[in-house]
Amino acid sequence: MLNPSWRRVVLKVGSALIAPDNEGCSERYLRPIAEFIRECRLLGREVILVSSGSVAAGRHHFNFQHHRVPLALKRAMAAVGQNEMMNFWSRCFDFPCAQVLLTHGDLSDRVRHVNVQNTLRRLLDHGVLPIVNENDTIATEELKVGDNDNLAAMVATVCHADALIICSDVNGLYTADPNKDPSAKLIPEVKKISQEIFALAGGSASAVGTGGMRTKIEAAEKATTQGVDTLIADGHQPETFQCLLAGKNPGTIFYAQKNPLPAKKHWVRHTLRAKGEIWVDDGCVNALCQHGASLLSSGIVEIRGEFESGDAVIVRCSVGKRSIAKGVSRFSASELFSIKGQQSQHIERCLGYCPNGSNAVIHRSEMMLLERI
Numbered sequence: 108m109l110n111p112s113w114r115r116v117v118l119k120v121g122s123a124l125i126a127p128d129n130e131g132c133s134e135r136y137l138r139p140i141a142e143f144i145r146e147c148r149l150l151g152r153e154v155i156l157v158s159s160g161s162v163a164a165g166r167h168h169f170n171f172q173h174h175r176v177p178l179a180l181k182r183a184m185a186a187v188g189q190n191e192m193m194n195f196w197s198r199c200f201d202f203p204c205a206q207v208l209l210t211h212g213d214l215s216d217r218v219r220h221v222n223v224q225n226t227l228r229r230l231l232d233h234g235v236l237p238i239v240n241e242n243d244t245i246a247t248e249e250l251k252v253g254d255n256d257n258l259a260a261m262v263a264t265v266c267h268a269d270a271l272i273i274c275s276d277v278n279g280l281y282t283a284d285p286n287k288d289p290s291a292k293l294i295p296e297v298k299k300i301s302q303e304i305f306a307l308a309g310g311s312a313s314a315v316g317t318g319g320m321r322t323k324i325e326a327a328e329k330a331t332t333q334g335v336d337t338l339i340a341d342g343h344q345p346e347t348f349q350c351l352l353a354g355k356n357p358g359t360i361f362y363a364q365k366n367p368l369p370a371k372k373h374w375v376r377h378t379l380r381a382k383g384e385i386w387v388d389d390g391c392v393n394a395l396c397q398h399g400a401s402l403l404s405s406g407i408v409e410i411r412g413e414f415e416s417g418d419a420v421i422v423r424c425s426v427g428k429r430s431i432a433k434g435v436s437r438f439s440a441s442e443l444f445s446i447k448g449q450q451s452q453h454i455e456r457c458l459g460y461c462p463n464g465s466n467a468v469i470h471r472s473e474m475m476l477l478e479r480i
């Protein structure tokens with residue numbers, strides 16, 4: 108529902124709403140969504156639109172019938188579809204729209220992240236509607252976010268939104284995929300996103316959707332742990348938007364956590380990608396999990412992957428191979444090979460220098476214990 112305290116809202120619109128018939132963009136669902144955006148702005152809410160659909164909108168220009176589209180062709184479809192989609196949205200409004208195309212690197216690199224933040228703020232200050240999508244034309248598997256649910260949650264945290272509304276082809280989270288199980292029941296509210304909630308979520312059943320319910324729960328977890336209420340609602344139904352404007356919940360609401368994660372920890376957990384693994388012994392696991400300690404070289408038994416100082420890594424327990432934590436390593440993989448198992452006071456002797464004036468391999472302020480293992 109449109110809570111009166113929400114000043115800034117990120118609205119995510121899925122591909123099936125943009126191009127429902129595989130024949131390019133359609134006005135069918137976009138008009139009521141556009142009307143909702145207009146109403147929100149009249150009520151003094153700032154709106155950022157995250158619009159999927161570039162590939163779905165561009166597809167009809169290419170004579171390609173198979174379900175699995177090769178990446179090079181997807182990029183071409185996205186290039187033409189993005190243009191059509193922006194034209195469509197622009198025609199719906201009597202205020203200016205701005206195209207903001209992002210990849211994962213734009214959000215995980217500090218400088219680019221700040222640039223995105225400042226640009227969005229300027230656009231909103233000047234009454235422009237930012238319309239965000241992944242930059243699918245250039246994105247590679249390693250560089251892309253991969254789905255717009257997670258992208259929308261990242262945008263919501265970048266711009267300090269109060270709410271994220273995900274408009275889909277389903278009106279919320281069900282106890283099972285309602286397209287497969289007709290007895291599935293809608294869950295109207297979720298206070299905490301647990302392992303059980305993740306277990307309910309399946310993939311996409313549509314020809315154009317990307318992540319299904321799973322990426323929506325991931326997005327809700329990203330957003331709610333940064334203080335952003337998250338709602339999943341059915342964008343097919345004009346009543347959804349009437350409900351929202353009337354302050355009612357038309358789908359599933361995931362409540363913002365009362366104690367949001369500190370920004371640095373949220374960034375490590377939800378934005379940075381792990382480049383390698385540090386395997387540690389039982390004593391180290393105990394120090395990290397029971398005593399909130401920093402990770403020291405003495406507990407390290409193995410290093411996997413190539414990473415530099417400042418990269419994120421996963422900490423794994425050598426016994427049971429569980430993932431324990433994610434954090435920013437202050438040493439490169441090659442430095443860690445030389446100091447693993449050593450007491451901190453011997454680091455300088457092993458390396459011939461102490462690279463960052465600190466003995467912690469991962470400082471506790473830059474480490475998140477992983478609840479989901």
Ligand SMILES: Nc1ncnc2c1ncn2[C@@H]1O[C@H](COP(=O)(O)OP(=O)(O)O)[C@@H](O)[C@H]1O
Nearest residue numbers: 121275281283284309311312316317318319320
């Ligand atoms: N537990 C669940 N509750 C609701 N929908 C689910 C669930 N598990 C899987 N789904 C599927 O997720 C789909 C929505 O995701 P998706 O197709 O990616 O849409 P969008 O294009 O809006 O992102 C639904 O149509 C449904 O088939």
Ligand SMILES: N[C@@H](CCC(=O)OP(=O)(O)O)C(=O)O
Nearest residue numbers: 122159160161162254255317
């Ligand atoms: N960036 C892609 C959409 C990716 C995506 O997540 O799609 P969807 O599941 O429909 O929200 C595109 O514009 O085609």
